[in-house]
């Protein structure tokens with residue numbers, strides 16, 4: 001627990017000093033001052049400091065909200081090295097940061113870097129949020145910041161023992177040649193995407209104080225898009241603290257949630273232009289706004305990931321807790337009623353008022369927007385010059401009257417988690433008809449010529465075994481192509497957090513004979529991969545001069561509208577939301593969704609091959625941009641990579657079982673070797 005020396009904000013009054021004789025008063029005051037200079041300066045906790053010294057724009061004292069106090073103390077807890085606050089607006093995070101800057105100057109000078117999204121933001125922050133702090137009485141006791149003085153520039157302030165620099169994350173120069181003790185990342189979800197040459201601004205900021213023995217790193221931001229949100233990722237890595245407050249009627253401690261109008265959450269009437277709002281407790285009690293202050297005063301921060309406590313404290317807080325007049329429950333209800341019909345405004349509401357990343361609710365991205373952002377200079381059938389790995393996916397479909405077809409897709413993968421839809425095709429024929437599989441054999445063994453003239457074959461093909469009626473046919477086909485075809489099965493539960501699980505052996509029936517452990521079956525966590533895909537499809541096309549962000553999903557110019565519609569064919573809906581987390585499931589928005597399934601399975605296979613961990617050098621070899629001694633075909637290299645990742649355990653066991661024998665010569669696989 002925190003060990004910061006507490007209290008003792010004022011000088012101790014000894015008994016002798018209280019016996020003030022009129023003539024000695026001046027001497028006593030001098031002695032008192034002299035003593036105060038000798039005594040070690042006790043450092044108050046930030047909560048105490050903030051309650052006493054924080055001032056608003058007009059110079060009036062601020063009374064902190066109870067939920068702010070523990071967050072504030074994490075700033076001055078020497079055991080806390082990293083702090084992340086995922087927040088809505090109107091919760092007063094900037095007051096905490098302001099107070100901490102003042103505390104530093106007064107009690108513990110340090111080298112402080114504050115990053116804002118842009119240099120313009122940095123200047124604005126300095127003028128509007130920092131300059132007033134430098135005039136607080138408590139700061140003026142120890143430091144004077146004179147107008148137009150060299151030590152008081154807009155983005156660089158110097159004081160005895162320390163300095164403050166305010167920087168913009170939009171320029172790589174802002175991250176160079178500066179070493180600090182504190183790094184603050186303000187609104188880090190508003191930083192630009194990673195650039196080709198410089199990397200991710202969030203990570204660059206993190207590096208600025210690595211060499212400081214007393215480093216402290218804090219980020220506060222409203223989240224943007226699930227999957228790419230920096231603050232969301234930091235929140236997950238930290239202690240994940242939520243604010244529990246008691247119901248004034250039944251006493252149950254609970255997290256305040258917006259809700260969906262059925263269980264716990266904010267309610268209002270009338271629906272269109274609310275004039276009254278209240279909160280419904282998890283046990284159904286009706287709570288009025290007037291109770292909010294008492295509830296927060298009796299509230300507690302509870303970590304959902306205590307392992308990270310106290311080294312990395314992360315907090316989630318949103319408007320419903322705030323006693324700011326603009327955050328009253330009726331105001332939140334009014335805002336929601338206004339924006340609910342407009343997806344863009346709703347997204348802003350989710351970010352700014354609920355403090356949540358968009359897509360957390362699982363809305364499918366609008367297919368029109370994705371269709372419009374397709375790549376003008378890419379075509380289906382031609383992998384881009386950065387594609388180093390091709391993965392195929394097959395979805396088996398049954399039609400009426402014994403008919404059926406296979407949906408076959410190919411995705412290309414490259415460095416920085418980028419991927420591209422390369423091929424999509426419908427293969428007519430029922431799973432029960434051997435001719436269908438012969439056709440598939442021809443198709444999966446073909447070669448794709450990349451934009452820079454390389455020839456790529458598929459490294460792997462995933463095939464969905466899900467539909468019970470065709471499972472045996474799928475197993476049989478997969479068994480014919482060991483090390484190439486992967487039979488997969490989706491696990492759609494929202495809570496599954498593993499993209500692809502180690503395979504299990506399945507029995508198969510072949511020509512009426514049962515073969516035990518005849519084929520391997522991989523299980524894919526489809527929900528998390530769909531959320532990832534949707535988050536990445538939500539990335540905006542880079543502007544002129546910007547690089548494509550990490551994880552970008554490229555759709556060639558000639559994809560059809562139907563392909564795009566299939567790719568975003570499902571959305572995550574909440575079935576029932578209680579106590580801050582509810583049951584959720586994926587619902588089809590339209591009947592055809594094979595393109596989505598295939599995209600997910602291809603990504604799962606790519607993960608099993610280890611692409612997210614491949615180094616720049618491994619990619620360069622695949623892409624032929626560095627010379628390897630003898631360059632094997634790209635697909636074969638990918639297979640080698642796979643053997644050291646997904647099937648690592650398997651091959652290790654095999655090796656252990658037969659330590660002395662030379663490795664058995666592998667039967668060449670018609671699909672992965674070039675057959676020269």
Ligand SMILES: [Zn+2]
Nearest residue numbers: 247250281285
């Ligand atoms: Zn209650």
